[in-house]
Amino acid sequence: MEFFHRATTFPFMSTRKWWYGLSIVLILISLVSLVTRGLNLGVDFTGGVTVQATFPVAANRDAVITALTGAGYSDPQVTIFGTSRDIAIRLPPTKQSTETVRNQIEQVLHRVDAGAQIQQVEVVGPQIGGELQRSAAQALIATLLLIFGYIAVRFHTWRLSLGAILAVLHDPILVLGTFSVTRTTFDLTVVAAMLAVIGYSLNDTVVVFDRIRERFHGSRRLQPVVVLDQSINQTLSRTIMTKVVTLIVVVALYVLGGPVLRGFSEALIIGIVAGTYSSIYISSAVALDCGLKAEHLLPSSVKRPVDSMP
Amino acid sequence: MLEFARWKYVLVALVVLIGLLFALPNLFGEDPALQVERKSRAPMDDIARQSIEELLHKQNIVIKRDFIDSGRLILAFNDLASQLKARDTVDATLSDVDRSALANASRAPGWMRSIGLKAMPLGLDLRGGLYLLYQVDLQGAVSQLLESYEQSFRRALNEAKLPFADITTITAGTGGIANGLRVSLPADADAGAIEAVLKKVDGNLKFTSSSSASGPVVDMVLTAAQIKAREDYALEQNRTTLTNRVNELGVSEPIVQRQGLDRINVQLPGVQNSAEVKDLLGKVATLELRLVDTQNNPMQAEQSGHAPLGTKLYKREDGAPILLKREVIVTGDELTSATSTTSTEGPAVSIKLDARGADSMLRTTRLNVGKPMAVVYIEKSRRQVEVNGQKVDRDSTSEKVINVATIRGVFGPQFQVTGLTAGEARDLSLMLRSGSLAAPIEVVEERAIGPSLGQDNIDKGVRALEIGMLAVFVFMALYYHAFGLVADAVLLANVILLTALLSMLRASLSLPGIAGIILTVGMAVDANVLIYERIREELRNGVSPQAAIRAGFDKAFSAIADSNVTALIAGLALWVIGTGAIRGFAIVLTLGIATSMFTSLLGSRALITLMYGGRRKLARLSIG
Numbered sequence: 001m002e003f004f005h006r007a008t009t010f011p012f013m014s015t016r017k018w019w020y021g022l023s024i025v026l027i028l029i030s031l032v033s034l035v036t037r038g039l040n041l042g043v044d045f046t047g048g049v050t051v052q053a054t055f056p057v058a059a060n061r062d063a064v065i066t067a068l069t070g071a072g073y074s075d076p077q078v079t080i081f082g083t084s085r086d087i088a089i090r091l092p093p094t095k096q097s098t099e100t101v102r103n104q105i106e107q108v109l110h111r112v113d114a115g116a117q118i119q120q121v122e123v124v125g126p127q128i129g130g131e132l133q134r135s136a137a138q139a140l141i142a143t144l145l146l147i148f149g150y151i152a153v154r155f156h157t158w159r160l161s162l163g164a165i166l167a168v169l170h171d172p173i174l175v176l177g178t179f180s181v182t183r184t185t186f187d188l189t190v191v192a193a194m195l196a197v198i199g200y201s202l203n204d205t206v207v208v209f210d211r212i213r214e215r216f217h218g219s220r221r222l223q224p225v226v227v228l229d230q231s232i233n234q235t236l237s238r239t240i241m242t243k244v245v246t247l248i249v250v251v252a253l254y255v256l257g258g259p260v261l262r263g264f265s266e267a268l269i270i271g272i273v274a275g276t277y278s279s280i281y282i283s284s285a286v287a288l289d290c291g292l293k294a295e296h297l298l299p300s301s302v303k304r305p306v307d308s309m310p
Numbered sequence: 311m312l313e314f315a316r317w318k319y320v321l322v323a324l325v326v327l328i329g330l331l332f333a334l335p336n337l338f339g340e341d342p343a344l345q346v347e348r349k350s351r352a353p354m355d356d357i358a359r360q361s362i363e364e365l366l367h368k369q370n371i372v373i374k375r376d377f378i379d380s381g382r383l384i385l386a387f388n389d390l391a392s393q394l395k396a397r398d399t400v401d402a403t404l405s406d407v408d409r410s411a412l413a414n415a416s417r418a419p420g421w422m423r424s425i426g427l428k429a430m431p432l433g434l435d436l437r438g439g440l441y442l443l444y445q446v447d448l449q450g451a452v453s454q455l456l457e458s459y460e461q462s463f464r465r466a467l468n469e470a471k472l473p474f475a476d477i478t479t480i481t482a483g484t485g486g487i488a489n490g491l492r493v494s495l496p497a498d499a500d501a502g503a504i505e506a507v508l509k510k511v512d513g514n515l516k517f518t519s520s521s522s523a524s525g526p527v528v529d530m531v532l533t534a535a536q537i538k539a540r541e542d543y544a545l546e547q548n549r550t551t552l553t554n555r556v557n558e559l560g561v562s563e564p565i566v567q568r569q570g571l572d573r574i575n576v577q578l579p580g581v582q583n584s585a586e587v588k589d590l591l592g593k594v595a596t597l598e599l600r601l602v603d604t605q606n607n608p609m610q611a612e613q614s615g616h617a618p619l620g621t622k623l624y625k626r627e628d629g630a631p632i633l634l635k636r637e638v639i640v641t642g643d644e645l646t647s648a649t650s651t652t653s654t655e656g657p658a659v660s661i662k663l664d665a666r667g668a669d670s671m672l673r674t675t676r677l678n679v680g681k682p683m684a685v686v687y688i689e690k691s692r693r694q695v696e697v698n699g700q701k702v703d704r705d706s707t708s709e710k711v712i713n714v715a716t717i718r719g720v721f722g723p724q725f726q727v728t729g730l731t732a733g734e735a736r737d738l739s740l741m742l743r744s745g746s747l748a749a750p751i752e753v754v755e756e757r758a759i760g761p762s763l764g765q766d767n768i769d770k771g772v773r774a775l776e777i778g779m780l781a782v783f784v785f786m787a788l789y790y791h792a793f794g795l796v797a798d799a800v801l802l803a804n805v806i807l808l809t810a811l812l813s814m815l816r817a818s819l820s821l822p823g824i825a826g827i828i829l830t831v832g833m834a835v836d837a838n839v840l841i842y843e844r845i846r847e848e849l850r851n852g853v854s855p856q857a858a859i860r861a862g863f864d865k866a867f868s869a870i871a872d873s874n875v876t877a878l879i880a881g882l883a884l885w886v887i888g889t890g891a892i893r894g895f896a897i898v899l900t901l902g903i904a905t906s907m908f909t910s911l912l913g914s915r916a917l918i919t920l921m922y923g924g925r926r927k928l929a930r931l932s933i934g
Contacts (some may be wrong), residue, residue, distance in 0.1 A: 002789075002846075003933065007850075008725065009710030017662060017894060019714050019853055029881075030458065035919065045567075047567065050569065050694060055669055062766065064728055071681070071713055077766065079438070079759055079760050079761070079762050080438075080759065080760030081392050081441070081757060081759050081760070082388065082390070082441075082758065082759070083394065083756035084393070085390060086757075088759070093318075122569050122570040122573075123570060124567050124568065124569045124570075124575070125549075125567045125568030125569070126567065127565050127567055131875045135887065135889050136888060136889075136892055137890060138887055139883060139884050139887035139888045141881045142883050143879070143884060146879045146880075147879055147880060147881055150875065150876055150879055151876065153523060154872055154875075182835075184351075186438065188821075188822065188890075188891045189821045189825070190820065191822070191891065191892065192822030192825040192891060192895045193825055193891070194891075195822075195825070195880075195884065195895055195899075196825045196826070196828065196829040196879065196895075196899075199829050199833075199877050199880060199881075199899065200829065200832065202873070202877060203833060203836065203873045203874075203876070203877055204873075204882065206869070206872045206873040206876050207417075207836075207873050209872070210868055210869035210872055210873070211869070214865075214868075234847070236844040237477070237843055237846075238836075238839050238840055241789070241839045241843070242836040242839050244785070245782050245785065245786070245832070245835045245839070246832040246835070248778055248781045248782050248832075249775070249778035249779065249781075249782060249831065249832075250778070250828065251778075252775070252777050252781060253771070253774045253778060253828075254482040254777065255774070256770065256773060256774035256777060257770055257771045257774040257775075258766075258767045258770035258771060258774075259763075259767070260763050260770075260821075261767075261770075261771050261774070261821075262773065264825065268825075268828070285681070293876050299667040
């Protein structure tokens with residue numbers, strides 16, 4: 001089985017202006033939505049209200065969730081709390097008094113079991129305070145700088161580094177934009193998915209770069225546009241194969257994984273598709289428009305020894 | 311002929327076998343358990359174990375099994391109800407010598423445990439853990455503030471050489487809680503000048519002068535807004551300190567959040583040393599340095615139960631009384647770091663002071679050469695105990711003079727203190743590193759909590775992951791035939807090695823970690839795809855099968871190495887800088903890249919060489 005029976009020769013680079021346009025439009029939509037609508041942050045970020053309740057017999061977690069969802073509470077988190085008869089319900093922040101919340105939840109729980117008793121209703125702070133958000137932002141910036149440096153050293157040119165970093169920024173912005181437009185709950189698991197997306201995007205980009213370096217080695221006379229097109233075509237079957245395999249796992253999670261994994265797998269799907277696209281049309285195309293030439297990648301005429309195998 | 315050194319085969323086989331062994335304990339489940347350990351950190355022995363077993367038998371609590379692990383007694387039970395009952399029984403009877411915490415015990419057989427094999431702990435979202443609710447004593451926050459103002463006032467007045475009789479706390483207005491300080495002055499003192507000096511300590515404070523029977527007094531009363539600000543500060547500061555302490559104790563991915571008006575909840579995933587963590591979180595331990603009062607007789611003070619003006623009565627380690635001056639040379643707040651070390655006299659703590667503390671130390675020691683100075687070790691903790699069915703707070707404060715030495719010269723900002731036990735020295739350095747608690751706290755609730763994602767959701771997720779992986783295996787075999795089966799074997803080895811590494815490091819696995827595993831699986835597949843596509847390319851160019859295999863591995867190497875190293879940089883940076891869930895993801899990603907590089911470059915080459923390497927003539931490859 002093979003996706004392509006013969007070598008492909010798609011002229012990727014000639015249409016890059018159109019794709020730039022598409023990317024810019026999508027990023028603008030994402031940014032505008034992020035600024036005006038913001039993200040629908042989950043209780044991890046916002047804190048909220050915790051209700052503790054006790055049932056006369058072992059609590060049926062599913063029934064409680066169904067009842068709460070039926071009463072209009074979105075994404076209620078229900079945890080078995082201590083013995084199997086105690087539960088804790090986490091709800092998003094509300095302007096209502098804790099007394100009102102207590103009465104409303106009590107009514108809902110009585111539909112599940114008339115003997116349910118509310119023990120405590122309390123406001124809880126966010127899991128991820130400002131401090132943690134700052135440290136996450138620092139981690140991200142430091143990571144991008146290190147990657148920029150590594151690619152610049154390994155490939156001897158900042159042009160490829162710039163392309164890689166722009167591609168890496170492009171994908172999470174689109175994921176964030178989609179979450180903002182669709183109002184999907186943005187919680188900690190989505191953050192993890194976004195980090196994974198960055199990893200994939202980078203991986204793809206570097207594989208294409210590696211082929212570009214190799215092609216320039218073989219034929220210095222060729223036009224950069226031709227070399228880039230050839231490199232992308234030659235790695236195309238690998239790109240598609242890897243993406244298909246990863247998407248099999250992620251789509252399985254999306255379809256079969258239940259509501260908890262929905263946001264997580266959705267972020268991964270969007271990110272993987274965006275990442276494949278950006279490794280072709282952002283990272284390589286940006287490097288080309290920054291004036292990438294053979295001599296940038298091959299600073300001396302002395303051939304570097306090929307890395308030895310372990 | 312393809313060549314592959316024999317030692318590399320041995321290496322691959324050995325690593326996979328060791329990986330299998332370390333991954334094995336994860337196949338067994340867990341039981342609800344109770345962890346009991348000695349407060350003195352002495353290891354539990356069989357006698358202690360038998361007495362606890364008997365104690366629980368008397369209460370008709372069935373113990374499923376029990377064992378001693380790293381000096382801690384672990385009691386496993388059949389259900390949560392017996393776990394809770396056992397906890398209450400142990401706490402009610404043995405809380406003076408032992409500390410306990412709810413935990414989980416692996417069902418893996420004893421021989422695995424005895425050679426150090428343990429399952430990887432699952433995070434709060436996947437497994438649940440220990441839930442601790444701390445009550446913050448907001449009145450205590452205010453009295454701590456008043457204490458620190460009192461020290462500053464004393465210091466400021468002494469520096470300005472203004473005489474005063476005493477400083478005491480006062481209660482102004484309604485509420486009955488101390489909210490101010492009164493400076494009593496000698497009859498002829500100038501209250502205005504005193505006020506001016508005190509104002510310099512903190513410009514926001516309000517002072518009023520009046521006269522009392524014994525002479526003029528200057529009062530300072532905190533405003534309602536100042537009290538509110540202090541309470542807010544105390545809550546936030548305590549939350550930060552608790553977070554730091556949990557992190558210092560090596561618990562991965564805890565949750566620490568404010569709850570209600572005056573509480574903080576701490577959730578710990580199944581940690582190994584939860585009893586110790588619980589005990590250390592709410593503890594206050596600090597040092598103070600004071601001059602010894604040599605003019606009065608401590609024996610007399612002890613008998614009368616009344617310390618002379620300007621002094622405070624303490625006990626030395628051997629129980630003998632000693633009088634120290636009320637004025638503190640260095641307070642606990644002025645210590646910046648403490649490191650536990652050993653000296654010729656036993657365990658010691660090396661102390662560093664901040665600028666203010668160092669300054670005060672320098673001045674005091676210069677003026678008092680030849681006089682004795684004392685080091686006071688203060689340890690405070692608060693517990694709720696049940697007395698006749700009612701919950702009552704029990705404060706335990708121990709203040710003891712651990713060391714008295716004559717000042718021989720001028721002290722700088724760094725010095726060593728002896729007289730502590732090794733445990734005390736370690737606790738003290740941990741407390742100072744993580745910051746102090748701005749108000750006393752106590753555990754008001756302790757529960758074992760279920761996974762926040764819910765067991766049904768986790769089961770669904772795991773099944774989805776299994777189905778997805780299976781589909782990948784089938785797809786790879788269909789697409790690459792025999793080479794696809796090699797890739798499948800390599801992928802399986804990768805997951806086993808990753809599980810083994812995570813179990814060894816005892817990093818807890820949560821949903822973000824699973825994202826890391828999926829990413830790693832993707833990267834491992836990618837490495838194989840890169841190699842195989844390269845081999846196909848070579849074959850298409852008419853290269854002989856064995857040369858194609860060799861060229862495929864060689865040429866794919868730089869792409870695999872560069873793409874993995876960039877991902878590794880991202881993983882390591884997030885590991886070092888990130889916290890909580892981000893760190894969990896980074897740990898899995900970093901380890902996963904290491905294992906996937908190993909399995910796809912060495913493992914897959916070993917298998918392929920085994921399949922095709924021996925044949926002299928090879929017509930075609932089974933690569934789809």
